[in-house]
Amino acid sequence: MKAAVLEELERIVVKEIDDPQIDDDSALLKVESVSVCGSDIRIYHHGNPRLKPPAVIGHETAGVIVKAGKNVTRVKEGQRVAVGADVPCGLCKWCREGLGNNCQINYAIGYQIPGSFAEYMKLPRLVLEEGPVAAFSDRLTFDEAALAEPLACVLNGLELVGMGLGKTIAIIGLGPIGCLMIDAARAMGATKIIAAEMNEMRMGIGKKYEADVYINSANENLVERCREETDGEGPNIVMTTCPSVEVHEMAIEMVSHRGVVNLFGGLGKNVRPLSVLSNTIHYKECFVTGSHGCVPRHHELAVKMLEKGMVRTQPIITHHFPLEEINKAFEMMESQQGMKIVVHPHG
Numbered sequence: 001m002k003a004a005v006l007e008e009l010e011r012i013v014v015k016e017i018d019d020p021q022i023d024d025d026s027a028l029l030k031v032e033s034v035s036v037c038g039s040d041i042r043i044y045h046h047g048n049p050r051l052k053p054p055a056v057i058g059h060e061t062a063g064v065i066v067k068a069g070k071n072v073t074r075v076k077e078g079q080r081v082a083v084g085a086d087v088p089c090g091l092c093k094w095c096r097e098g099l100g101n102n103c104q105i106n107y108a109i110g111y112q113i114p115g116s117f118a119e120y121m122k123l124p125r126l127v128l129e130e131g132p133v134a135a136f137s138d139r140l141t142f143d144e145a146a147l148a149e150p151l152a153c154v155l156n157g158l159e160l161v162g163m164g165l166g167k168t169i170a171i172i173g174l175g176p177i178g179c180l181m182i183d184a185a186r187a188m189g190a191t192k193i194i195a196a197e198m199n200e201m202r203m204g205i206g207k208k209y210e211a212d213v214y215i216n217s218a219n220e221n222l223v224e225r226c227r228e229e230t231d232g233e234g235p236n237i238v239m240t241t242c243p244s245v246e247v248h249e250m251a252i253e254m255v256s257h258r259g260v261v262n263l264f265g266g267l268g269k270n271v272r273p274l275s276v277l278s279n280t281i282h283y284k285e286c287f288v289t290g291s292h293g294c295v296p297r298h299h300e301l302a303v304k305m306l307e308k309g310m311v312r313t314q315p316i317i318t319h320h321f322p323l324e325e326i327n328k329a330f331e332m333m334e335s336q337q338g339m340k341i342v343v344h345p346h347g
Contacts, residue, residue: 002345003118004326005054009047012117014324017056020114020122024069027123029083032142034116035060035317036333036341037150043110044330050111058117058343059085059110062136062145066120074128075135082145083116083123084132084152084299085109100130101156101293108293117326119345132299139307143320143342147180147313148306152298154180155305157291158188159298161237161260165189170226170235172196172217172251173242173265174206176316176340181239182209183311194229196222205339208315222247223254230256239264245271252276255286263290316340322347 003017022028040057042048051057061083065075075081087107088100095103109115113127127133132152136145154177163169169190171178174197182193195211197203198218207214215225227234234256240247243265251261281288305311318338321329323345333341 001119002323003056004058004323006044006057007054009053010045012044012326012330014326017118020120022067022069022122024071025125025128026069027065027072027075027128028067029061029063029081029116029121029123030066031061031063031116031118031121031345033062033146034058034343034345035143035146036329036343038333040110041330041333048111050106050108056114056116056118057110058115059083059108060146060149061109061116061121062142062148063116063121072128074133075123079135080138080142080145082134082136082148082299082303083109083121083127084149084294084296086293086295087113087127087131088295090126090130095130098295098297100295117323117343117345119323130296132294132296134300134303136303136307140303143317144306144313145303146342147176147317147340148299148302150177151180151184151302151306151311151313152294153177153291154184155298155301156294157181157239157262157264158184160289160291161239161262163188163190163237166191167236168192168194168230169237169239170194170196170251170254171211171239171241172222172247173240173244174199174202175241177264178239178241179206179209179316179339180311180313181241182206182211184305187305187310192229194226194235199336201337202339205315205318209312223250226254233257234259236260238262241265243267245274248274249276252280252286252288255284257284258286259284260287260289263288266292313340317342320344
């Protein structure tokens, strides 16, 4: 089969490799759509301790089961399934308590488990027993279903901050995650959604998601505007859906008393440390948390929400590439000229 193989840092080659071989406890997925994640770009440039080249990466996936072992009950041949990233080990304390994204082993597709930038992908026993594998109907396209994985991460973040009826939320950064978060927050009960972005293209796409307030953070004071929009109180919830230490600091400054900040967007290794007056947190009695990844139940819920039209993905899918042009797909992702970039291994 054809696969995009990360041969070494900053070198991906599309070439023929052996077809995955399944046993009685695994299944074979024909990959129809796989979208490029920011973490794929980080692996491409910087590697990851859980992955040793040559390797196939990619984890935001949808396709069709073309073969299933005789002991497999999770999926069946001909079934359309979406596949996520984080796979609980199923044995440790965190995994037994349903918090597999905190597992110390931290198995993930496209990391220790070969990923989906390939024509076919093996779903081994651990993935089928513990991992994010969810069937979906023809109400969804493969492109839409592939984005269940980032939506699942959004749901994990919103769950951690106690998103619920009547809350006011500020979402800072309208990349794909921020846009998905607008729809998801609305579905979970937000009555006022403030969305901020400085990139004009992303702001334009973000406006299709119909937040209540849009703030251009390139030329407006973000903290002051968020306070103005909340009668001086600040938002109940602030989600930092962009990789900026300055935004992390502003989020803590603007959140309401007893509010919650989620430092959702991860920061690069070379950025300066976060600088916050601890008294700000002390006197506000506010809460600062982070979130990363998700667990399989979030992925299953994401698929259901997509099928019911509660969250839209079409506005953020801006570019498509065949597998042979994966390097162009990565370049487009890094250029920020698009939003979600989808690769089609079968053309």
